[in-house]
Amino acid sequence: MASESDFPIPETNVLAVASHVVYGYVGNTMATFVMQSLGCEVAALNTVQFSNHLGYGQAKGTRATASEVTDLYQGLQDSYLDSFDMMLSGYLPGAASVEAVGAIARSLKLKAVMNPGGFFWVLDPVMGDNGKLYVAEDVVPAYKKLIMDADLILPNQFEAETLSGVKIVDIESLKLAITTLHEQYRIPHILITSISLPTPGASEFLSVVGSSATTSSKPRMFSVRIPAINCFFSGTGDMFAALMLVRLREAVNNVPGLKDEASWVSNDEVTATELPLAKACEKVLASMHAVLTKTKERRDEELEDYRKKTETLGTGVGDEDEKKLRLAKSKAAEVRLVRNVRALRDPIVEFMAENV
């Protein structure tokens, strides 16, 4: 009936702490389905419940307070439901929530202290993008305090700059930022999503740059370049994080003994492009490229239909119509997740990790 070979990894219990939206796919709404469809048991602790993501420019809903987050976790502990192999944390609505989630991670880390590799925390330090913070300023020091407990962090370029204090303008400064995060914050694995350096032809490609530290906290850097899709999608960071969690565990399981090493750090002999982090990243980007290509096709069709409909109705000008078009664009760009599950499960790797 069910077959274990349906899934890339053995049963894995994941605590996922992020936002929930009723419509569309961001935060836990994205991450939960991605991880479940790859065979994880996911406990989704929702930090907010909004009607939709903020790309629409408007939303209704409520945020959980930090004490509500702590309380939910206490509920799990009370009933001995706090046995997790991995944790994924995403958007948190303020510094107090960041601290609350840090406390949860430390509690889980402590439980696994006699069991190296028994708990692994993937942290997406959601703070801002393109040079701008979109969280309160006190969230930054809150993250700086807790990232040293994370096993893998997934900042974008701006977040990597904010955490490391290094402005990334070329390969040298990129290397310095990653080295700082490995050495100063003792973070074993780092992936910087969407690096853009002023190089020729860069706009047609997206680069993800990763590194797993050696025993002496030196970086082992690789990059994977994929063709850029000319469209803004929400939730892709959450999709990346959820897929990375699964594919990293898979790649680690393929190396005898590695899952029993603290933070799953490979021997110093393993080169950058041979790292499980690099192997995982290749699969993740293959899945994402396939799903987003499909999404872009469907988006374009949907917007073409919308354009035809408004033309027929003779509408399409004026402020109200502008707003409707903007909302229709956001809706059309929602990631087509559920019906592209095969692309999550069976990625066809085309873009390979390269040394930086």
Add this chain to the structure above:
Amino acid sequence: MASESDFPIPETNVLAVASHVVYGYVGNTMATFVMQSLGCEVAALNTVQFSNHLGYGQAKGTRATASEVTDLYQGLQDSYLDSFDMMLSGYLPGAASVEAVGAIARSLKLKAVMNPGGFFWVLDPVMGDNGKLYVAEDVVPAYKKLIMDADLILPNQFEAETLSGVKIVDIESLKLAITTLHEQYRIPHILITSISLPTPGASEFLSVVGSSATTSSKPRMFSVRIPAINCFFSGTGDMFAALMLVRLREAVNNVPGLKDEASWVSNDEVTATELPLAKACEKVLASMHAVLTKTKERRDEELEDYRKKTETLGTGVGDEDEKKLRLAKSKAAEVRLVRNVRALRDPIVEFMAENV
């Protein structure tokens, strides 16, 4: 990459209104994954967020107020995200929430008024079980007011009795209860889950009894009997509802023109066991029997491990140990959903609908 034949139904947008638990599978946590894995786009509006289901005897968390529920739906409307083909509603934390969800359903029904069959509401009137209410008393009249807007209701025996005012003790009174719901409340489709009548050998089987009304509101009754599994599982009602939603749509799609009929009611010539409701029910119960059989096996293994562990440690007596055992039993009986997704997708029908 993705293939439409992966799914039993074309893309279907479902609004699911029910509870969310961080750990385990009840309410939306159950229903969302079930429907997503069968290809539905699910908008999950969570009426509560608890750490775990109440079968553990304890939980932490918060309930959404009725106005928060209404507000979230308003958020969807504001951004034109309220195009749903179907709605599934489950546990609601009070009479005001029941009314709020009724208003949402009526709004969606109204949108589809020029498009017969364009909106279908599956309502699980969660009120109680085994002769006892577990909601506030004012929830009962609130449900009585709104069930006439539902297309399919899924009461258990006690809830069917409460709604119809007919005590079910034999086939005749069962028929009267269903007739009352068809005639008085104008509910087109009814499924009574877990009927227990004092008949020989009944305890070894569970019966589900269903009916779709004729044009003159007469019942067409069938039953499906499945072997009982001697264990209490939480969330099975939500699993049943979510599977029914998908499989009914599938069965209706297989009958030319039926999906464009109001409430998908079959011609009067269609007999009880030929109803799409009956065909759907056969598949649903096949999936459930397979998943719950697997769950029971894993539960027994887990409890055996627990027993061995406590014996080795020399614990197992005293109030604290009693409580731990009770919690371990609840945890062990959580439905094994994610890794048995194949049983959801490819049910092997063994138990057929029979005339009542």
